Amino acid sequence: MKPATTDEVLEILEAPFTSAALGTAFELGLFWLLDEQPLSVAGVGEALGIPQNRCNYWLQLLEKTGLIRETEDGYVPSSTARQSILETYSRETWAFLAQEAREISPALHDLALHIRVPGSVMDSLDFTPVNYVLAMGENPERAARFTRMLFELHHPLATQVAENLDMEGIRRFMDLGGGSGVVSMAVLKRHPECTAVVVDIENVCSAGSHIAGETSVANRITYHPADFTKDNLPDGFDMVLECDVGEYGTDLFRRIRGALNPNGRLVIVDQFPPAVGVARPGQLHWAFERSLRDPEFRFLTVGEVRERLAGVGFEVYSEMTLGTPSVTSATFDKGHTVIQARRVG
Ligand SMILES: C[S@@+](CC[C@H](N)C(=O)[O-])C[C@H]1O[C@@H](n2cnc3c(N)ncnc32)[C@H](O)[C@@H]1O
Structure with a gap:
């Protein structure tokens, strides 16, 4: 405003x-x-x-x-x-979005008194923000609510991704941090020759497989519970999809590479900042909140992610923006970038 x-x-x-x-x-x-x-x-x-x-x-x-x-x-x-x-959106989705906003609001308490703290404002407030993955790991009901919410929010995005993906030669793919599997489901509907494995934490996998059971692709999608930061990933995939997960560490990229067949592809879908240190409108509050934990925090740019991919043996062969290339919208389905990379060697 x-x-x-x-x-x-x-x-x-x-x-x-x-x-x-x-x-x-x-x-x-x-x-x-x-x-x-x-x-x-x-x-x-x-x-x-x-x-x-x-x-x-x-x-x-x-x-x-x-x-x-x-x-x-x-x-x-x-x-x-x-x-x-x-x-x-449904009543449940709005309620969950409001709950998340309420849960983080103590981070802004007495901001004028804490904004100068050189380290973590959260520490000086003695406030521990909810870690959404840990919270879902501890509480199956919360995981089910989150998974349903994102299933709903990401429908338009999933359709756009499915319409734009290069699926030439792809039979089996992994949806890393796939949540409900909404993106996989959209891809599977367009490509009857394919199967998908969603990798996510156990409680999200349970919620996701429940949702998938209500769809026409239930027999071509499976759920593999794992913490991708430490557990082994399944392997033998023609493609790994990472949509709105935001994990771009080189260790994870190396392990994704190991899960791919020769010439397999990694597809990343995310909303990247337009420039170093500039947050998109829908992500500005997150960027600021993360900077309250770590004063140096910033989201990586597409260029930085591409550099990391090149460093671990991927060749980026396509980069495109989906839908309206809007940098002004705060909604969840606008202006995603799709990076498609091929495993080299
Ligand atoms: C923002 S959601 C995106 C879900 C899905 N890709 C989509 O586009 O709807 C990120 C997902 O990554 C999962 N995730 C985050 N960290 C994870 C980890 N360490 N191991 C497994 N899953 C993780 C979360 O549980 C969540 O389902």
């Missing part, structure tokens, strides 16, 4: 209230409740167990965003909320 007046500058100062009010609306299912029937303050308060006066101000905060509006019959979702929220 770009403020144009003093009032709007002051509104940004108050934005944490709006943000928390919106996240709470997602986690408590307010938009879906109001979509069933218009409700008064008292009706919302009763349905969600919120003291009436507090509920009244909460709803007013939300009304100010334009996402709900008051009618004669009570509050209803606005047309913007219908289009951008209710018709875009």
Whole structure:
């Protein structure tokens, strides 16, 4: 949001209230409740167990965003909320996104007092952010919710990837950090001659194979539980796909190379920063948050990933941007880069 007046500058100062009010609306299912029937303050308060006066101000905060509006019959979702929220992602997905935003919000506590800390702001706050992979490893229900959410968010991306991949000569491929296997499923639907092995942590594999069981490609996709940072990877693949995983260490690249057949291919799909130290809009908050842990943190550029690939015996033969090459969108399916590399030797 770009403020144009003093009032709007002051509104940004108050934005944490709006943000928390919106996240709470997602986690408590307010938009879906109001979509069933218009409700008064008292009706919302009763349905969600919120003291009436507090509920009244909460709803007013939300009304100010334009996402709900008051009618004669009570509050209803606005047309913007219908289009951008209710018709875009499921209630479970919005609730999970809001939960993740809430869980990281303590990192911003007293920022003005901590931003100068030379090391980790998290340490000086005595705050340990949720590690999403560890949290899913400890909690199967969280893994299932995350996996469902990303299955939904990545549908458009998966379709775009499947439409643009060079599948010449590919029969068996690995989907490293494949989550639900959404990308594999899209590829398998277009290529009936192929099979896929999704490698992910155990709880995500269970959730993914459950989802795959509901699809037409269930008999051509398998799930291999492993921590790819330390466990052996399965091998004998014509292609390894790494979509939105963001792990570009040379050790992992070497092991991926070992999992590939001669002339096998590695395909990386990710949203890379446009230049060194410049974050894409949808990743700026992550980049800043990571810099609170490690002041030197930055996302790698495509050029840096290509250099690493060359260093471990891959030849990059194609690089393209999918869909709208937008660097302004904050959504999850815009402007991904696909790097296709061939194993040399
Ligand atoms: C952002 S998700 C992307 C999922 C999928 N590729 C997609 O595009 O929908 C990253 C995935 O990598 C997995 N992952 C991260 N670190 C991992 C590790 N050390 N071992 C196995 N899987 C890992 C996570 O569990 C998660 O499912």
